[in-house]
Amino acid sequence: MLCGCSGGMKPVHLTAEYDECPLALATAQPRLGWQVATRAQDWRQSAYEIEVCDKEGAVCWQSGRVESDQSQLVPYGGEALQPLGAYCWKVRVWDDKGRASAWSRPACFRLAPDNAWLEQASWIGAITRSDCRLPEGRGYEGNTVNRNQAMKTAWAQTDTLSRKSILLRRDFEVKKGLREAVVYISGLGHYELTINGKKIGGEEFAPLWSDYDKTVYYNVYDVTSSLKARNAIGVMLGNGFFNVQGGRYRKLLVSFGPPTLLLRLHLSYEDGTQEDICSDARWRYDFSPVTFNCIYGGEDYDATREQLGWDCYGYEASGWRPVVVQEAPKGQLRPQTAPGVRIAERYGIRSYWYKTLQAERRRGLPAEPGRQVCVLDMGQNLAGFPQFTVRGKRGDRFRLVVGESLGRDSVVNQSQSGSPHYYEYTLKGGGPETWHPRFSYYGFRYIRLEGAVLKGEPNPDGLPVIEKIESCFIYNSATVNGHFASSNDIFNDVHRLIQMAVRSNMQAVFTDCPQREKLGWLEQVHLNGAQLLYNYDLSRLWPKVMQDMADAQYADGLVPTTAPMYTEFGRTWNDSPEWGSSSVIVPYMYYQFFGDTEPLRRYYGMMRAYVDYLENSSDNHIVMQGLGDWYDFGPNRPGFAQNTPVPFVGTAHLYYDIQLLVKTARLLGYREDVEKYEALGKAVCEAFHEKYFRADSSIYATGSQASYALPLFLDMVPDGHREKVMQHLIDDVVAHGNRLTTGEVGNRYLFSVLADNGQNELMYKMHNHEEVPGYGFQRKFGATTLTEQWDPRQGASWNHFMLGAIDEWFFSSLGGIRLDPEQPGGRHLIICPQVLGDMTWVDCSTATLYGPVAVKWKLVGDGVFDMTLSLPANTSARVQLPGGGEALEVGSGRHHWRINIDK
Numbered sequence: 001m002l003c004g005c006s007g008g009m010k011p012v013h014l015t016a017e018y019d020e021c022p023l024a025l026a027t028a029q030p031r032l033g034w035q036v037a038t039r040a041q042d043w044r045q046s047a048y049e050i051e052v053c054d055k056e057g058a059v060c061w062q063s064g065r066v067e068s069d070q071s072q073l074v075p076y077g078g079e080a081l082q083p084l085g086a087y088c089w090k091v092r093v094w095d096d097k098g099r100a101s102a103w104s105r106p107a108c109f110r111l112a113p114d115n116a117w118l119e120q121a122s123w124i125g126a127i128t129r130s131d132c133r134l135p136e137g138r139g140y141e142g143n144t145v146n147r148n149q150a151m152k153t154a155w156a157q158t159d160t161l162s163r164k165s166i167l168l169r170r171d172f173e174v175k176k177g178l179r180e181a182v183v184y185i186s187g188l189g190h191y192e193l194t195i196n197g198k199k200i201g202g203e204e205f206a207p208l209w210s211d212y213d214k215t216v217y218y219n220v221y222d223v224t225s226s227l228k229a230r231n232a233i234g235v236m237l238g239n240g241f242f243n244v245q246g247g248r249y250r251k252l253l254v255s256f257g258p259p260t261l262l263l264r265l266h267l268s269y270e271d272g273t274q275e276d277i278c279s280d281a282r283w284r285y286d287f288s289p290v291t292f293n294c295i296y297g298g299e300d301y302d303a304t305r306e307q308l309g310w311d312c313y314g315y316e317a318s319g320w321r322p323v324v325v326q327e328a329p330k331g332q333l334r335p336q337t338a339p340g341v342r343i344a345e346r347y348g349i350r351s352y353w354y355k356t357l358q359a360e361r362r363r364g365l366p367a368e369p370g371r372q373v374c375v376l377d378m379g380q381n382l383a384g385f386p387q388f389t390v391r392g393k394r395g396d397r398f399r400l401v402v403g404e405s406l407g408r409d410s411v412v413n414q415s416q417s418g419s420p421h422y423y424e425y426t427l428k429g430g431g432p433e434t435w436h437p438r439f440s441y442y443g444f445r446y447i448r449l450e451g452a453v454l455k456g457e458p459n460p461d462g463l464p465v466i467e468k469i470e471s472c473f474i475y476n477s478a479t480v481n482g483h484f485a486s487s488n489d490i491f492n493d494v495h496r497l498i499q500m501a502v503r504s505n506m507q508a509v510f511t512d513c514p515q516r517e518k519l520g521w522l523e524q525v526h527l528n529g530a531q532l533l534y535n536y537d538l539s540r541l542w543p544k545v546m547q548d549m550a551d552a553q554y555a556d557g558l559v560p561t562t563a564p565m566y567t568e569f570g571r572t573w574n575d576s577p578e579w580g581s582s583s584v585i586v587p588y589m590y591y592q593f594f595g596d597t598e599p600l601r602r603y604y605g606m607m608r609a610y611v612d613y614l615e616n617s618s619d620n621h622i623v624m625q626g627l628g629d630w631y632d633f634g635p636n637r638p639g640f641a642q643n644t645p646v647p648f649v650g651t652a653h654l655y656y657d658i659q660l661l662v663k664t665a666r667l668l669g670y671r672e673d674v675e676k677y678e679a680l681g682k683a684v685c686e687a688f689h690e691k692y693f694r695a696d697s698s699i700y701a702t703g704s705q706a707s708y709a710l711p712l713f714l715d716m717v718p719d720g721h722r723e724k725v726m727q728h729l730i731d732d733v734v735a736h737g738n739r740l741t742t743g744e745v746g747n748r749y750l751f752s753v754l755a756d757n758g759q760n761e762l763m764y765k766m767h768n769h770e771e772v773p774g775y776g777f778q779r780k781f782g783a784t785t786l787t788e789q790w791d792p793r794q795g796a797s798w799n800h801f802m803l804g805a806i807d808e809w810f811f812s813s814l815g816g817i818r819l820d821p822e823q824p825g826g827r828h829l830i831i832c833p834q835v836l837g838d839m840t841w842v843d844c845s846t847a848t849l850y851g852p853v854a855v856k857w858k859l860v861g862d863g864v865f866d867m868t869l870s871l872p873a874n875t876s877a878r879v880q881l882p883g884g885g886e887a888l889e890v891g892s893g894r895h896h897w898r899i900n901i902d903k
Contacts (some may be wrong), residue, residue, distance in 0.1 A: 009038040009099075009873070011091045013851075014107035017337065018539035023182065023220040024112040024335035028081045031598075033072040034091050034104065035851045036873035042891030043873040045069045047094040051103075052078055055086040065094070071874055072825070072849045073596060083117065084266070086110045086180075110182075110220075112335045118184055118218070119333070121264040121278035124323040125166065125237070126285055129257040132162035140253035141567045155245060155253055162258040163245045165290035165439070168235045168323060170283045171313050174227050177270035181227050185263045186218035188256070188329065189240020189295070190439050194311040195226045195233055203340035204438070204474050208508035208544065209241045211564040212256040212329045214551035217336040223265070233277065234311025235261055238293045238439030241518075241566060248297030249418040251517060252567035260326050262333075284320035286310075293439040295518065298421045301435055303428035304394060338476075338544035341507055343384070345473035350379035352454065355411050373450040374457075375411060378471040381445040381785045381799050383504035383514035386423065387436035387472050390452065392464030394429030398451030402444035404515065404798045412448040416795050418516035427464055436472055443504060443514035443799045444471070445784065475503040481847040482535030484810045487840040490768055494775040494786075495810055499535060501786035501801035502528075506536070509548060509564070513788065513797035519562045520548060523578050523630075524802050526585040527748045531807035533593050534817075534846045542590050546599055549583045550606045557613030559583040559606070561627075575617075576626040577650040577657075578745045583610045584657040588664060594849060595825020600664050608673065611661050614654045615680060621687035623650035629706045631789070631802070632743030633773045638789055643704040643741050648692050652710040655684045659714070685716055698724035705732050706746030712757075713749040726757055738765040740773055748805040755813045763813070764836040767806060775806060815844025815855045820878070826850060829877040831869055833857050835901065850875050863902060869895045 016022055016030040032050065036043065048071065050063040061078020071093070081087065088106040095101075135154045145151045174181075183200070185193055186207055193200045200221050207217035237259035239245070244254050265277040286307070292300040309315050357371050381404050388400075401422040407413035414421060421442050427433060452464040459465065484495045505511040509520030510532075525532070525545060532538060545563075552563035559580035561573060568574055584607045587599045600607075614623055628641035628649040636642050641649070658681040665673035688711075692701045698721045701707040708729035711717050717725050733740070733754075742750045754763050770776035773790040781792055788800035812818050816833030819826060826848030833842065833855060841858035851872025860866045865882055871892045879888045883901030 009036055009040065009043065009093065009095060009101045011035070011093055011101060011104035012037045014089070014091065014104060016089075016107070016109040019337065021108050022337065023110045023222060024184075024337070025109055026112050026335055026337065028111065029076050030109060031073040031075050032089065032091070033074065033849060034093075036071065036093060036101075038873050040095070040873075041893035043893065044096040044891065045071055045093050045874045046096045046098070048074070048091055050074070050089060050091045052076065052087055052089040055088070060087065069874065081111055083111050083114045112220075113184065115333045118262070118264055119328070121262050122280045123260045123262050123326045123328045124168065124279045124281070124283055125258055125260040125326050126164065126321070126324065127159060127161045127258050128324055129327050132159050132255075132258055134158055134162060134255045134257070135253075138254055138565065138567050141569055142251050142253070145253055158245060162255070163239060163243060164259075165236065165238050165288040165293055166259060166285045167288045167307075167310060168237070168261055168279075168283050168285045169311060169315070169317060169320070170233050170277065171231070172233070172277045173230050174267060175269060175275075178224065178227060179268045179270050180222065181224045181265060181267050183221050183223050183263065183265045184218055185221075185235075185261075186216055186333070187235055187237050187261045188212065188216070188259065189242030190238045191261065192236045192438055193221075193234070195223055196228070196231055197234075197309070197312045198226065200226065201340075202342055204343060205240065205341050205441075205508065207336050208338060208340065209564055210331065210548065211551040212242055212331045214331045215547060216329045216331040216333050218262065218333055219336050219340075230313040232311055232313045232315065233263070233265065235263065236288050236290070236438065237261060238290060240295055240439060241564070244295060244566070246297065247292060247294055248420045248422075250294065250296045251418065251519070254566045256329055257327065260329070281323065281325055283323045284317050285323050286317075286320045290439065293437075295440055296418065296421065297440070298423050298442070299437040299440040300424040301437075302426040303433055303435070304426055306428060338541045339478045340476070341474050342477045343472045343474055344477070344503070345382075346387075347378045347380045347382070347471040347473065349469065350377045352376045353410065355409060357411065357450075358409060371450060373411065373448050374454060375406070376447040376449060376469065378445055378447060379784070380471065380473070380500070381443065381504070381783070382471060382473040382500070383441055383443050383507070383799070384472040384474045385437040385441050386447055386469055387434070388469040389432050389434045389467045390425070390427065390464050391432055391467060392427045392429065392452070393462070394427060396429075396451075396464045397424060397426045398449070398464050399424045401448035401450070402442050402446065403448075404443050404445050406446060412446045416516075417443060417513075417797065421515070432467060441474060441514065443797070447471075473503070474507075476506040476508070476541060478506065478541050479537040480535065481537050482811065483843070483845045484807075484815065485844075486814060486842045488768065488837075490770070490776045490779060491810060491814070493779045494767075495807060497775070497778060497783060497786045498531070498801060498804040498807045500784060501799055501804065502532065502535070504785060504799050505801055509545065512802060513800045515799070516797065519566065520545070520564060521562055521579065522549065522559070522582040523561070523576075523745065526582045526589065527745060528801060528804050528807075529586065529589045531804060531811070533589070534808065534811040537847065539594055539849070542586065543599060546587055546590075546603050549586075550603055553583070553606055553609065557609035557616075559610050571625065572627075577614055577623055577653040578626055578628070578630070580610055581653045581657050583607060584660050588660045592819060592821065592824045593826065595827070597667060601668055604664060604668060604670075607657075607661055607664065611654070611657050611677070614657065615684075618651070618654070621651070621654075621684045622647050622691060623654050626650040629743040629746040632704075632706065632746060633741050633790060637794065638743070641743060643702060644706040644746065645692070645701055648701045648707065649710065649745060651684065651688050652714060652716075655681060655688065655716060656714055658684060688716070689718065693718075695721070698728065700725065703728065703732065704741060705729060705750055706742045708732070709742065709746055709749040709753045712753045729753065730759060730762065733762060733766065738762065739771075740766060744802045747803060748808075751805055751809050755809055760813050760834045760836055763809060768837055811844055811846060814839070814842050817844060817846055817853055817855055827875050829853060829871070829875065830880070831855060831877050832880040833867065833882065835859070835865065835882045848872065848875070860898070863900050864898060865901045866898045867896070871895075
């Protein structure tokens with residue numbers, strides 16, 4: 001074993017509530033954290049000292065030297081911090097030999113204002129909700145509306161002003177001696193904020209989606225450097241999920257009101273005075289160049305309606321209309337602490353060709369039969385929108401139709417993804433024009449261009465010329481933490497397919513597909529939870545998901561299948577334990593990964609109420625409703641469960657939820673609940689086995705793979721039967737040609753049970769191939785994202801991460817990086833890489849709150865295993881090398897082994 005040399009130590013990556021320099025903390029007692037950069041081996045913190053000062057430099061808290069190895073989630077312990085207050089802090093640490101570091105560089109944080117302060121601004125727009133004639137409720141699922149003429153009529157009678165995109169503006173002046181300027185803004189459904197003609201913030205689709213009757217997010221920006229003596233604020237509003245009125249494709253219809261703006265710009269001067277610019281009746285509005293926008297249907301833009309300088313000081317706006325003061329949304333104002341959505345990647349044209357349209361294959365898309373169009377292959381299926389630069393004559397118009405697949409005529413196909421969705425652009429003329437949609441996106445790889453030509457192509461009709469076009473890939477800006485590569489090309493490509501699908505669906509919520517649905521179907525969050533946490537820093541996004549679930553919970557405790565819940569799908573689709581159980585599993589999974597009990601405490605009521613709901617709706621402890629092992633693989637087309645009884649799967653999840661609730665109650669000190677739910681768990685387990693277990697043969701239910709995997713995963717199997725049940729599972733996998741029969745739900749449990757019970761070679765055989773069912777077939781087929789079905793040719797979405805649980809195995813078994821369940825939070829890890837099949841190397845890394853963890857191993861000769869492990873400071877690990885032998889306990893730093901193994 002080789003060790004690195006010692007080195008200095010320095011506190012870095014200072015955070016408050018997991019964020020570096022947050023502008024609106026929603027707590028007056030923030031928890032602080034830091035990492036330690038050092039070259040020293042086995043570095044351990046023995047003490048720390050924190051100093052917090054206000055913006056004037058006055059000390060608010062000096063912790064003094066605290067003997068503790070804690071370096072994350074350290075609570076502020078000083079005098080009360082004030083709303084709107086700005087503070088700086090620094091930390092120094094001591095190692096276990098008593099040596100002190102220098103003080104860290106200062107980090108800053110700011111507290112959110114009281115809502116009463118923020119609500120002194122008015123919600124403003126073009127029309128009040130009461131004048132819009134908007135239908136109430138959330139029962140307007142798309143197919144329901146299609147079959148109900150009264151519903152269609154009600155939506156058709158809404159005032160058209162209620163869905164138009166508008167511009168709002170206000171001039172203002174700033175006195176000399178400006179110290180800082182901070183703007184607080186919520187523009188619903190979505191907004192684009194400019195000051196003096198320049199966009200503020202890099203987000204798309206801000207603020208994040210929510211149940212606007214329960215929660216309304218606002219964003220905060222420091223705009224000090226954007227201001228001068230004379231200024232103008234400009235805001236463009238679009239509909240988003242706040243106001244879905246259709247017009248083209250729509251999954252649903254729902255409206256919380258017409259587009260609306262709340263804004264307060266807080267100015268602080270060197271002389272101690274303050275000033276506020278608020279949204280109020282003095283603002284004016286006009287219609288934006290966005291002539292149509294729907295989160296589902298697309299967007300149209302008429303550049304001839306642009307008003308040059310509209311968001312600059314002194315613009316002549318006498319023709320603009322006075323705004324109306326609107327009704328405030330019902331939801332509680334909350335600062336958006338989760339990361340926003342951004343344009344993260346761009347893709348250019350891979351190839352293109354020309355085709356002639358045939359009207360009968362357009363499926364609702366506007367088209368002119370016989371018209372020639374250009375089809376662009378952008379090379380990558382993704383969530384986003386096109387961005388182009390075009391030249392042409394004023395008033396010329398062209399259309400972009402996007403889709404993830406091609407029809408039989410090699411023209412863009414939307415039949416499986418929601419049609420029609422397109423973008424239409426009208427040129428203003430006079431020079432190059434660059435545009436991308438602001439208020440809608442879609443899942444696509446291909447672009448159908450009609451009414452324009454690519455630069456350099458023949459243009460006898462004088463059509464607009466596209467000088468440049470790109471696909472903009474948008475996803476949540478949560479930090480990417482994970483890396484996986486290996487000697488197995490199938491696994492490498494599968495990892496990429498899964499992560500491209502995850503990113504496509506990691507928006508304001510974890511959607512199940514970025515085109516037809518765009519809804520936060522909840523089962524994916526916990527079934528794929530481990531792989532999501534390996535790959536991304538979800539310390540701030542997952543609490544937002546938890547809030548979504550709490551907001552969606554019904555009075556009787558039901559957590560519906562989607563959150564935010566914008567439409568009710570009926571009992572079959574709305575009430576499924578495998579989906580609603582995210583409300584229990586996700587908070588506990590968050591605790592395991594981050595060591596943070598605060599979400600457990602905050603959402604304990606939600607967790608308990610959901611368990612009570614499942615029990616109260618059960619039939620003698622058997623949960624009858626749900627979707628079960630959705631999309632399991634069997635003789636019939638995937639969809640509803642066919643191999644395993646739905647009540648079996650639902651009841652297993654009730655038991656799972658109860659076990660986590662008991663652990664949470666014990667952790668939080670709720671003794672009465674521990675006793676109550678331990679007894680309930682025992683009763684559910686007994687009822688489950690009485691109905692579904694044959695003790696004489698150790699067979700569960702139908703004997704399917706999911707039937708065995710779930711009780712094994714949940715440690716429900718009666719004493720004396722576990723070995724036989726495990727063998728039944730192995731035999732069934734082998735009997736199916738080393739192939740799975742589980743579905744979206746069962747996959748996660750099957751993979752975990754096999755990996756945790758010495759069956760990694762079987763796992764390897766199950767996944768190292770290019771047949772159906774298997775990830776490798778999608779690679780062979782040419783998919784660029786994980787698809788909804790094992791065989792993409794059978795249709796459904798081609799950008800869907802629900803089957804992506806295998807990625808957990810890449811990290812936890814092939815890389816061997818695991819959290820220690822007995823020591824939550826990532827301070828202590830278990831490293832146990834597996835050498836499988838014909839694999840010769842793995843390069844794998846992730847990150848904990850303490851820093852990056854990396855494992856690199858390779859076979860360098862006949863039976864020679866070479867591995868390097870890197871651990872962040874103030875952590876440790878138990879290392880189990882291949883080939884047996886005793887486990888080793890190691891501290892932080894870089895470790896290297898080279899050993900002989902009998903693979």
